[in-house]
Amino acid sequence: MATLELININKKFGDFTAVNDINLRVEEGEFVTLLGPSGCGKSTLLNMTAGLEDVTSGEIHINGEKVNHLGPFERDVAMVFQNYALYPHMTVEENIGFSLRLRKRPKNEIQDKVRKVAEMLELDKFMHRLPRELSGGQQQRVAIGRAVIREPSIFLFDEPFSNLDAALRLKTRGEIKELHQRLGVTSIFVTHDQEEALSLSDRIAVLRLGQLEQFGTPEDVYSRPASKYVARFIGTPQMDIFAGSFVNADGLHFQIGEAGIPLPVSFKIPDTAVDVGIRAEFVTLGSKGFDSAIRLVQPVGPFTYVTVDWQGGCVTARVNGVSHMKPKETIKVEIDPEGLLFFDRITEKRMDLQ
Amino acid sequence: MQTTNEYNRKRYRLGLWFVAPAVFVLLIVLAYPIFASLVLSFLRVRFAGQGLSFEFNGLNNYADLLRKDLFREALFRSVYYTVIEVVSVIVLALLVALMLNHPLGRSAFYRVVLLVPWALAPVANAVLWKWIYNANYGILNQALRGLGAIEENIIWLGKPWLALNMILVADIWKAVPFIALLILAGLQNIPSYLYKAARLDGANAWQQFVHITLPGIKTTFVISIVLQSIWALKVFDLIYVLTKGSPADSTVLLNYLSWRETFSNLDIGYGAAIANVLFALMLMLALVYIRALRPRQPQAQGG
Ligand SMILES: Nc1ncnc2c1ncn2[C@@H]1O[C@H](COP(=O)(O)OP(=O)(O)OP(=O)(O)O)[C@@H](O)[C@H]1O
Ligand SMILES: [Mg+2]
Numbered sequence: 001m002a003t004l005e006l007i008n009i010n011k012k013f014g015d016f017t018a019v020n021d022i023n024l025r026v027e028e029g030e031f032v033t034l035l036g037p038s039g040c041g042k043s044t045l046l047n048m049t050a051g052l053e054d055v056t057s058g059e060i061h062i063n064g065e066k067v068n069h070l071g072p073f074e075r076d077v078a079m080v081f082q083n084y085a086l087y088p089h090m091t092v093e094e095n096i097g098f099s100l101r102l103r104k105r106p107k108n109e110i111q112d113k114v115r116k117v118a119e120m121l122e123l124d125k126f127m128h129r130l131p132r133e134l135s136g137g138q139q140q141r142v143a144i145g146r147a148v149i150r151e152p153s154i155f156l157f158d159e160p161f162s163n164l165d166a167a168l169r170l171k172t173r174g175e176i177k178e179l180h181q182r183l184g185v186t187s188i189f190v191t192h193d194q195e196e197a198l199s200l201s202d203r204i205a206v207l208r209l210g211q212l213e214q215f216g217t218p219e220d221v222y223s224r225p226a227s228k229y230v231a232r233f234i235g236t237p238q239m240d241i242f243a244g245s246f247v248n249a250d251g252l253h254f255q256i257g258e259a260g261i262p263l264p265v266s267f268k269i270p271d272t273a274v275d276v277g278i279r280a281e282f283v284t285l286g287s288k289g290f291d292s293a294i295r296l297v298q299p300v301g302p303f304t305y306v307t308v309d310w311q312g313g314c315v316t317a318r319v320n321g322v323s324h325m326k327p328k329e330t331i332k333v334e335i336d337p338e339g340l341l342f343f344d345r346i347t348e349k350r351m352d353l354q
Numbered sequence: 355m356q357t358t359n360e361y362n363r364k365r366y367r368l369g370l371w372f373v374a375p376a377v378f379v380l381l382i383v384l385a386y387p388i389f390a391s392l393v394l395s396f397l398r399v400r401f402a403g404q405g406l407s408f409e410f411n412g413l414n415n416y417a418d419l420l421r422k423d424l425f426r427e428a429l430f431r432s433v434y435y436t437v438i439e440v441v442s443v444i445v446l447a448l449l450v451a452l453m454l455n456h457p458l459g460r461s462a463f464y465r466v467v468l469l470v471p472w473a474l475a476p477v478a479n480a481v482l483w484k485w486i487y488n489a490n491y492g493i494l495n496q497a498l499r500g501l502g503a504i505e506e507n508i509i510w511l512g513k514p515w516l517a518l519n520m521i522l523v524a525d526i527w528k529a530v531p532f533i534a535l536l537i538l539a540g541l542q543n544i545p546s547y548l549y550k551a552a553r554l555d556g557a558n559a560w561q562q563f564v565h566i567t568l569p570g571i572k573t574t575f576v577i578s579i580v581l582q583s584i585w586a587l588k589v590f591d592l593i594y595v596l597t598k599g600s601p602a603d604s605t606v607l608l609n610y611l612s613w614r615e616t617f618s619n620l621d622i623g624y625g626a627a628i629a630n631v632l633f634a635l636m637l638m639l640a641l642v643y644i645r646a647l648r649p650r651q652p653q654a655q656g657g
Contacts, residue, residue, distance in 0.1 A: 072554045079550075088548075102556050102557055150555070
């Protein structure tokens, strides 16, 4: 177990800045996710942490010691790659035990350890198979086993689920979380799937174009996103955003088109233009509010997402259970003021006004 | 079902017509000579008056092989030649390929330069080396004298073992580029993430080479060894140009012997018998080659 600190990390490929001045401190035993869209520098950051790639500038500290000059192995980190990177000519047993064999550990010690790890990952039946004779999920577990057996102080995962089908992803996600609870090893996990990040992490680092946009708990990034970008990136369905203005008539309102949403008296009115973000769970469809036409009905099991035309845009509501609403029907829309998130229209940062 | 079967049969028959011309050509240029050479090896062929006379000779030509010292010596020399050539070419080609795969060697310039020996016509290559080795005017003697390595000119092609080894040098020089490119392609097929994984597992450069690089080019190695063995067994032009088998038949290898018995000594049946021995050797190598190229079948059961 270890702490990890990234201090003013920069990475340039020629003129292109892939990672821009990132600062991040990961506590002992923490599970941190690097979240962001494709190309935002997640893998680059992870590779620099692993020592597979040099930093252009900045310092990496593990357990308080600078490790910039150390190779991947000396940093005592283990990594699980997106495509597993199993050694194709080695059996499952040899793949998992490779690091121990390199260190010339005694044969029976290697065997014992490999067997323990394999049992934990339910791989003991496949010990003598080659990677290509395994399913994707099994290969994935071998890759994890190869990392686990090293008993590293930090685990690094680079989108380890992206080659798995949806059901297996969910299962493996649970297994990784259990593994982390059991071993308690500091882990950095890269993904572009916000739901994965929310469900796994102690804290999430949201990246955008090589910059750190927000670093916080899943609750932070979901309920208190630092910016429009984070708000849009996190949560299903995507947050709806409207332009509007404050109106003080008959009590304070936030006016979006013809709809005025009442605000509490304690509300602090800013002196800049603001946009407002609305999450689906704060939108109620029923008998109060403005008449709106239903556009789209998407059942997802426990909920149905109903998208309606509203004030020159669209807003999506979350309805419990299966809804029998139909497109083109008319319904009234009400917004819960508690759920509004306000963003500075220019800087796109969220403002704490309530 | 009836109609699809009918349709497939028609397709199949039409397909046969399409491949027929190619098969016909192959039969003429490949199968016929092989068959003819096999038949010839059981005959005694003599020049009588205006034409040739053929006479059944049983296995006598093959019995001769066992009886004649020259064949046994040529066989031994061919084996020596092949082993040395294969080992030297593979080792040198691996080194060249590793250099070309290094970031500093990636420039296309090196690959073009590398191909020059391979692109030379075989006889041109042989003539080139004949001049290099020339005892009086050859650049090899001049260079070595200039460096002070030798005082007297050496007659490179004048001493039995020396001559054979000098032919080997010329042959290796010509063969390395192709094998190096084969191995280079093999090296470039090894995904870089395997090296990353190995570094994380604590492998140093040498361990990465042993555990990732070598297994990654194993198939390429097998293919190279087979191709190079065939190449070495059939060497002819170099011997023909450089030594014609001299001195004292010390550079007579199997293929050259076969040619000489057939076309110089006009012992056509015997020459054919030698050629067939060579053919059998190469056929075995070719089978290994085909096995190596066949994609591996995934095994259904693990241990
Ligand atoms: N070796 C390289 N040379 C030049 N540019 C690179 C190199 N590696 C990465 N980049 C660039 O740096 C940026 C970040 O790449 P990176 O692989 O870290 O993205 P990522 O966030 O992991 O994306 P993905 O989710 O698609 O894996 C990309 O725009 C990429 O084109
Ligand atoms: Mg990536």
